Amino acid sequence: MMLEVKDLHVKVEGKNILKGLTLTINAGEVHAIMGPNGAGKSTLSAVIAGKDGYEVTQGSITFEGQDVLEMEVEERAQAGLLLGFQYPVEIPGVKNIYLLKAALNAQREARGESEIPAPEFMKLVKEKLAQMKMDASFLQRAVNEGFSGGEKKRNEILQMLVLQPKLAMLDEIDSGLDIDAMRVVADGVNSLRDEKRAILLVTHYQRLLDYIVPDRVHVLVDGRIAKSGDAELAKELESRGYDWVVEESAA
Amino acid sequence: MSEVNSEVTTFLARLEERSAARRAAQGAEPTWIAARRQAGAARFEALGFPTRRDEAWKYTDVRAIARGDFALSDSAEFSPASAAAITLPIEAHRLTFVDGVFSAALSDLGELPGGVAVLPLSQALADNHEAVGGPLGRLTGVEFSPFSALNTAFMEEGAVVRLAPGSVVEKPILLQFLSRANAAPVMSHPRILVEAGARSQATLIEHHVGESEAANFTNLVAELMLDRGAILTHYKLQEAPLADLHVASIHVEQNRDSRYTSFNLNLGGGLVRNDLIGELNGEGAEANFYGLFYGQGRQHIDNHTLANHNAPRTFSNENYKGILDDRARGVFNGKVVVKRDSQKIEGFQSNANLLLSDRAEIDAKPELEIYADDVKCSHGTTTGQLDEEAVYALRTRGIDEQTARGLLTLAFAGEVMELVDLDAISERVELAVAGKLPERFNLAGLVEAAVALHDE
Numbered sequence: 001m002m003l004e005v006k007d008l009h010v011k012v013e014g015k016n017i018l019k020g021l022t023l024t025i026n027a028g029e030v031h032a033i034m035g036p037n038g039a040g041k042s043t044l045s046a047v048i049a050g051k052d053g054y055e056v057t058q059g060s061i062t063f064e065g066q067d068v069l070e071m072e073v074e075e076r077a078q079a080g081l082l083l084g085f086q087y088p089v090e091i092p093g094v095k096n097i098y099l100l101k102a103a104l105n106a107q108r109e110a111r112g113e114s115e116i117p118a119p120e121f122m123k124l125v126k127e128k129l130a131q132m133k134m135d136a137s138f139l140q141r142a143v144n145e146g147f148s149g150g151e152k153k154r155n156e157i158l159q160m161l162v163l164q165p166k167l168a169m170l171d172e173i174d175s176g177l178d179i180d181a182m183r184v185v186a187d188g189v190n191s192l193r194d195e196k197r198a199i200l201l202v203t204h205y206q207r208l209l210d211y212i213v214p215d216r217v218h219v220l221v222d223g224r225i226a227k228s229g230d231a232e233l234a235k236e237l238e239s240r241g242y243d244w245v246v247e248e249s250a251a
Numbered sequence: 252m253s254e255v256n257s258e259v260t261t262f263l264a265r266l267e268e269r270s271a272a273r274r275a276a277q278g279a280e281p282t283w284i285a286a287r288r289q290a291g292a293a294r295f296e297a298l299g300f301p302t303r304r305d306e307a308w309k310y311t312d313v314r315a316i317a318r319g320d321f322a323l324s325d326s327a328e329f330s331p332a333s334a335a336a337i338t339l340p341i342e343a344h345r346l347t348f349v350d351g352v353f354s355a356a357l358s359d360l361g362e363l364p365g366g367v368a369v370l371p372l373s374q375a376l377a378d379n380h381e382a383v384g385g386p387l388g389r390l391t392g393v394e395f396s397p398f399s400a401l402n403t404a405f406m407e408e409g410a411v412v413r414l415a416p417g418s419v420v421e422k423p424i425l426l427q428f429l430s431r432a433n434a435a436p437v438m439s440h441p442r443i444l445v446e447a448g449a450r451s452q453a454t455l456i457e458h459h460v461g462e463s464e465a466a467n468f469t470n471l472v473a474e475l476m477l478d479r480g481a482i483l484t485h486y487k488l489q490e491a492p493l494a495d496l497h498v499a500s501i502h503v504e505q506n507r508d509s510r511y512t513s514f515n516l517n518l519g520g521g522l523v524r525n526d527l528i529g530e531l532n533g534e535g536a537e538a539n540f541y542g543l544f545y546g547q548g549r550q551h552i553d554n555h556t557l558a559n560h561n562a563p564r565t566f567s568n569e570n571y572k573g574i575l576d577d578r579a580r581g582v583f584n585g586k587v588v589v590k591r592d593s594q595k596i597e598g599f600q601s602n603a604n605l606l607l608s609d610r611a612e613i614d615a616k617p618e619l620e621i622y623a624d625d626v627k628c629s630h631g632t633t634t635g636q637l638d639e640e641a642v643y644a645l646r647t648r649g650i651d652e653q654t655a656r657g658l659l660t661l662a663f664a665g666e667v668m669e670l671v672d673l674d675a676i677s678e679r680v681e682l683a684v685a686g687k688l689p690e691r692f693n694l695a696g697l698v699e700a701a702v703a704l705h706d707e
Contacts, residue, residue, distance in 0.1 A: 049647050052639075077649035089644035093662025102658070103648035110649070142662075143644075159648060 002027045002198050008059035017043045019223035028195040033202045035220035036242045041202045045169040049083035078110035080166030084156040091143035099143050100162050128161040133184050150181035157188035169200045174208035186211030206238035219245045258317040259299050283384045291403030294393040310582040310614045311553040315522050316496050321438030321468050327354035337460045341675045343425035346410050351439020366415025375411040390474040390502035398498045402440040402472045409442030414451035423454040430461025430495050443473035447481035456486045466494035473501040477509035484512045491519040500526045507533030515542040517552050518683045524553040531565035541667045542571035545684050546579030553582035560589045560596045572667050573604035575611035586618040593623045600630035605663045657685030
């Protein structure tokens, strides 16, 4: 078992958002969390990544046996829990290449490994850049500054490819992408699929799941998982909408 | 006797002591020096120390200086090993002053190009005092401020740099001012005089540093004269001990087509005031004022700059970055004045400040005075805090919080620091600002590799 979320209750600004969410993700699996707006989809990944302002009032999150809620934000990332943002943050003045190298070395240091030699690092980055169809000039630009929406999303995946997380969480990674960019992003994500790795996709639309086919699909309604199924469930949601799940769960 | 008078009297008594000792040891001084001392003392006595009622000193309280009693040092003793540990490890033509006293032992001029002279003021006076009397005090007179008057009354030592027309000095000229942890605080009133001949070129580094327990008062006057086409880059790296009091008046005169670039980098000192004044007197003259100040604890750092566009087609460009932590306080006052008929000038000014603590404070005031109609000028000042979203974003990539904050703080300083050509200097600044040395120094190879990758 890689990630285990048990009976998670979370408050944001005094309001209950998650109300007893339970979810288990094993290595090798791709899970998708879907649901209507306001169901708390983004809250789950934000809490796992350690964002401020989320108060866990009940329940637990365990990653490879470690209590995630006791870990600092950076420790979570170093342990292999990585969040790809719905709205990637612009970091003026910090070059992309600097971020990639500092992040990779922080991870290696946490594992007791030495810094990556520059030539090896450049080889790695160059390969991943090509995979994401990004120009080398991106490396010298400040993180996400002046990037288009699609470039920002690609940059998130580039970071994933370089950092090779154990659990990649992607929050609405498809929002604002045209079909070409979506393919590049999906190919990037698919290249992370591995029996030792897991992926958690948070998405409102089924479209992304045509490209990244999940093993499990969960529908989040009112802070709880109301229904789980395989990739077929996503297709059903696409044609029927969310209302029937909402009604079913209320019944 | 009023308190203010007694403050002035303390300093004047020190001056009297010093003059008597000098007369006894060396006999009478040249009359021009004696006359200037007298004028300086009279001016200082009339003005007294500035108070916060003076507009130019509104945010800077100098009572820590006024109420002090500072002796004058006679000794330049400083262990070479300790000096080596705190001074810049670079190849340079080096003059060292310890509490204002010239140290031959810690100086090394190496081989200077023909037509270039770098020497202590005392020696320049001994060699030919008349050659000094002309330029010295021409830009900074006793009327500039009570501190310039005080300096003129006390001046004895400092650096004289003369660059013959067309001369180029490859290695930087490094003036080191070391402050010692003395039993009782001392003061010094150094002078810097640079006469850069036509088309000459040099880099001047003024480095203030010392023993961490030192608590001395430095009152410096620098006069830099750039003749036609001269190019001077002036780094002031002020890393004085945190209890040091530091006042500097820097005047620059620029003739036609000359270019002066100032990096005014202030990391140290408990109470710091810099006045930087540029006189752009000839067409084509260009002045660049870059500054960075980083204050922590209860440091107070005040920078006043003034660019006087006295001739048409002159250019000034200013960018000051302030970073203040803890209860530190910063003051930035940047003024651009365009004289009547100084058409086609360009004056740009920008000041941005970063407050790392709720109790840190900045008073920033940009000023423009324009008496011509065909000019391009802009100015702006901003103050903000670190972007917590960005700190979080970096941490979600595994970068620890201290490094993340350091990186973002350095990024803030980047616009100025990227222009610094001397690694030994940027390293000092980055170390101070980021708390620990960031990875940048492993990045040199990376950047090259990235460029190579680009070329493929």
